[in-house]
Amino acid sequence: MSIMKRSFLSFLLWLTFTGLFAQEVAVSSPDKQLRLSFQISDGKPFYSVSYKGKPMLENSPLGLTTNAGDFSSGMKYLGKTEGTVDKKYTQDRIKTAEVHYVANKLSLDLENAQGKKITVVFQVSNNDIAFRYELPSWKETLACVVEKEATGFKFPAATITFLSTMMDPMAGWARTTPSYETPYVADAPMRKEKPAKEGYIFPGLFGVGNTGWVLVSETGVSSLYCASHLSELSEDGVYTVAYPNPKHNNGFGSTGAALSLPGVTPWRTITVSDNLKPIVETTIPFSVVEPLYEASQKYKYGKSTWSWIIWQDNSMNYADQVKFIDLAADLKYEYILIDALWDSNIGKERMRELIKYAQTKGVDVFLWYNSNGGFNDAPQGPRNKMNTSVARKQEMKWLRELGVKGLKVDFFGGDKQETMRLYEDILSDANDYGLMIIFHGTTLPRGWERMYPNFVGSEAVLASEMLVFNESTRKEEAYNATLHPFIRNAVGSMEFGGTLLNKYLVKNNQARNKRLTSDAFQLATAVLFQNPVQMFGITPNNLSDVPAFEIDFMKQVPTTWEETAFIDGYPGKYVVLARRSGDKWYVAAANGEKQVKELTVTLPMLAGRELNQIYDKEGGDAAIQKIRVPKNGKVKLRLMPGGGAVIF
Numbered sequence: 001m002s003i004m005k006r007s008f009l010s011f012l013l014w015l016t017f018t019g020l021f022a023q024e025v026a027v028s029s030p031d032k033q034l035r036l037s038f039q040i041s042d043g044k045p046f047y048s049v050s051y052k053g054k055p056m057l058e059n060s061p062l063g064l065t066t067n068a069g070d071f072s073s074g075m076k077y078l079g080k081t082e083g084t085v086d087k088k089y090t091q092d093r094i095k096t097a098e099v100h101y102v103a104n105k106l107s108l109d110l111e112n113a114q115g116k117k118i119t120v121v122f123q124v125s126n127n128d129i130a131f132r133y134e135l136p137s138w139k140e141t142l143a144c145v146v147e148k149e150a151t152g153f154k155f156p157a158a159t160i161t162f163l164s165t166m167m168d169p170m171a172g173w174a175r176t177t178p179s180y181e182t183p184y185v186a187d188a189p190m191r192k193e194k195p196a197k198e199g200y201i202f203p204g205l206f207g208v209g210n211t212g213w214v215l216v217s218e219t220g221v222s223s224l225y226c227a228s229h230l231s232e233l234s235e236d237g238v239y240t241v242a243y244p245n246p247k248h249n250n251g252f253g254s255t256g257a258a259l260s261l262p263g264v265t266p267w268r269t270i271t272v273s274d275n276l277k278p279i280v281e282t283t284i285p286f287s288v289v290e291p292l293y294e295a296s297q298k299y300k301y302g303k304s305t306w307s308w309i310i311w312q313d314n315s316m317n318y319a320d321q322v323k324f325i326d327l328a329a330d331l332k333y334e335y336i337l338i339d340a341l342w343d344s345n346i347g348k349e350r351m352r353e354l355i356k357y358a359q360t361k362g363v364d365v366f367l368w369y370n371s372n373g374g375f376n377d378a379p380q381g382p383r384n385k386m387n388t389s390v391a392r393k394q395e396m397k398w399l400r401e402l403g404v405k406g407l408k409v410d411f412f413g414g415d416k417q418e419t420m421r422l423y424e425d426i427l428s429d430a431n432d433y434g435l436m437i438i439f440h441g442t443t444l445p446r447g448w449e450r451m452y453p454n455f456v457g458s459e460a461v462l463a464s465e466m467l468v469f470n471e472s473t474r475k476e477e478a479y480n481a482t483l484h485p486f487i488r489n490a491v492g493s494m495e496f497g498g499t500l501l502n503k504y505l506v507k508n509n510q511a512r513n514k515r516l517t518s519d520a521f522q523l524a525t526a527v528l529f530q531n532p533v534q535m536f537g538i539t540p541n542n543l544s545d546v547p548a549f550e551i552d553f554m555k556q557v558p559t560t561w562e563e564t565a566f567i568d569g570y571p572g573k574y575v576v577l578a579r580r581s582g583d584k585w586y587v588a589a590a591n592g593e594k595q596v597k598e599l600t601v602t603l604p605m606l607a608g609r610e611l612n613q614i615y616d617k618e619g620g621d622a623a624i625q626k627i628r629v630p631k632n633g634k635v636k637l638r639l640m641p642g643g644g645a646v647i648f
């Protein structure tokens with residue numbers, strides 16, 4: 001063999017060895033607009049994403065590191081399997097009832113330097129990518145700990161962000177953070193002046209130049225994994241999938257995930273489009289997961305009153321709870337939520353009587369519980385009833401005897417697998433005792449509406465309580481509201497506890513905590529914010545001090561929907577959304593900006609119909625009028641700053 005030939009062969013070997021001989025494999029959506037390609041470069045796996053030929057994600061890293069081997073470098077491509085997914089399902093409790101999920105599937109077999117294999121699975125539907133790692137068993141190795149991931153998202157340079165920072169661990173009130181309560185900031189650059197050292201929570205929304213929108217999130221997180229989030233942008237411009245700070249849960253429990261092999265990671269989801277409609281309407285968090293158990297009964301969703309939001313701790317007594325039970329009965333609401341401190345202020349014996357009273361009025365009961373436990377200092381009772389299986393089942397037996405229908409469990413310890421186990425254990429036990437579950441002081445629900453049949457919603461948002469506590473939150477109320485349908489509430493039910501009709505967010509409705517949004521805006525949020533059980537902030541005085549048409553609207557507004565349609569808007573500026581319950585549509589609009597907004601929106605589903613419209617008058621009060629939607633479906637809206645409208 002000549003010197004020339006030999007050096008050429010070794011050059012080829014070197015190419016193969018270093019992976020510079022990059023193999024590119026690709027998969028497109030059924031409509032061919034969304035395309036994902038994969039390659040190994042220098043032993044490192046990467047993917048990139050384009051939509052209608054325009055780059056949405058540049059070469060973004062893949063891979064993970066386990067205590068049984070590294071799968072982020074020294075990787076070799078072995079081969080691929082292609083397939084399709086075509087799945088129809090019905091789902092209550094989310095933005096739409098009937099979902100038809102069609103995706104092209106690409107599974108890539110990779111091998112690391114020690115000859116251990118993993119598979120990366122991509123499912124690409126018309127506007128959504130879902131991907132995860134599947135880990136086989138490696139000979140006698142039947143368990144591993146996933147320590148970290150290389151998985152990342154590299155956006156083109158001209159990308160703007162809509163992100164919420166991950167809160168510091170064990171900080172804030174009673175060391176109860178992180179609880180996903182930092183407001184989102186719209187239209188911000190990727191490279192921040194003040195870096196977020198804890199990174200950013202899921203979901204994150206990204207505007208890619210003038211060409212696209214990308215919503216990144218995570219779904220399918222059960223007790224078998226930790227919840228992840230996005231890191232701060234790295235030096236080379238990548239947001240990486242990050243695991244919880246070791247300080248979560250008062251430092252107890254590992255970060256990372258313990259997997260039985262074969263095992264899988266959660267799905268990471270990337271919703272992509274050149275407009276905002278597929279972002280608002282996405283159902284990807286639910287399409288790639290399955291129910292983990294059967295509902296023990298048919299759960300009933302609906303509306304609830306709660307005294308705590310406006311009347312606060314002082315109202316946690318028998319007499320005031322009777323007033324809110326009576327209010328729920330007057331409004332024909334299904335529920336009352338009796339919040340923290342009932343255990344000490346009313347006591348278990350009188351609770352039996354109170355719950356019986358509610359039932360005689362046709363009102364069922366949700367009760368508040370502290371999730372603790374030994375992971376933060378949240379002092380409100382009942383404590384130590386939800387954190388162990390023994391205490392929990394004993395308590396739930398009592399709750400079932402009393403006919404309690406649901407619990408609001410508050411103040412969780414963070415995102416570690418340790419805490420994901422607690423969420424799942426509470427849900428699973430609660431189903432055995434016929435209880436629906438709402439989480440507060442909590443992480444983002446990740447596909448839970450479909451995975452857990454008795455899960456009805458999580459807070460994980462700067463919610464109504466902060467409107468009572470902070471003037472700064474009141475000032476940003478409308479701005480924040482116009483973000484949720486595009487981001488937080490796009491991926492999961494959001495238990496906001498809103499629609500506050502007091503002019504002042506205080507019991508006597510005078511002088512303190514002035515609400516800075518209009519009544520029509522408040523009514524609109526009842527439709528804009530999706531949660532199958534809504535705790536509305538209406539108080540007994542509202543029956544006589546707000547116009548009757550507002551109360552009538554709050555009596556009839558549904559809390560579950562068969563369909564959701566994005567009409568118009570821009571996150572942080574304004575939003576117009578339509579939701580359908582049965583054959584009745586509800587259109588809600590909100591203005592997050594400081595000037596009057598005049599809009600002409602197209603509502604084809606309402607063409608030719610005569611409907612009611614509640615709108616802002618000049619002074620901020622609400623009025624109602626009949627409108628006839630013309631054949632072309634075009635309707636004019638005039639929204640005051642912090643204002644809104646509903647059409648129904």
Ligand code: CA
Nearest residue numbers: 440441459465
């Ligand atoms: Ca909270």
